[in-house]
Amino acid sequence: MGKKVTYQGAQADVQWDGRLCIHISECGRAKNDLFVGGREPWCEPDRVSCEEVVDVVHRCPSGALTYTRKDGGPAEVPGSENVVRVMYNGPLYVNGDLEIDGAAADMDGVRFRAALCRCGHSKNKPFCDNSHEEANFKDYGAVGEKGDGQESKGGTLKVSRAPNGPLLLNGNFTIVAASGRKAWSGTRAALCRCGHSQNKPFCDGSHKDAGFQAD
16 A cells, blocks of 8 residues: 655645546646656646646546645645536446545545445445456446435535445535436435446345455
8 A cells, every 4th residue: 555745845735645646637638747757756836827737737647646735825725516426347446525434534635535446346445446447347327316306515525334235425515427417416325346347336135146255
């Protein structure tokens, strides 16, 4: 498991949490010199403005990147809407005002952004560790249900873990299909994290027959 590293700058520090990083490369492909692969150190906050630091960090879907401003600018705050995005053959990307059961106290980024396992194979549950790739997990991210239709108004989204069962979400939130369509809205849902449901992203009880085991 990775470690947490701080890259210091005059106007902002950047923290990278190796326990959460799934190498999406939103940071490394940004068209600036904040992150440069092969450079030592690979992150140099003083090479860009504070606003560029904020922009790149906010792109990180897993919460592995956070920042601390020293210029008097604002700290990160939750978005106005809680959103769950179903990734094509991949995890759930969750954004908003998050309270995630199983997160370590010093995993600061997952209060706002997180990648949650839905293949059942992650060794870092409830978070994704890219095990879906080796497991050849297949789900194209379609969403058939519509929910109760209540428009998300923000507030805390609580994500808890049913023992040996699904992720239980409580709070205002919207589910976005992999196609980009806002597909579902409501306040409560049980989302599959065993990888076996025939009604993904929702749980259909398949974890029982599959013998899924997880806290």
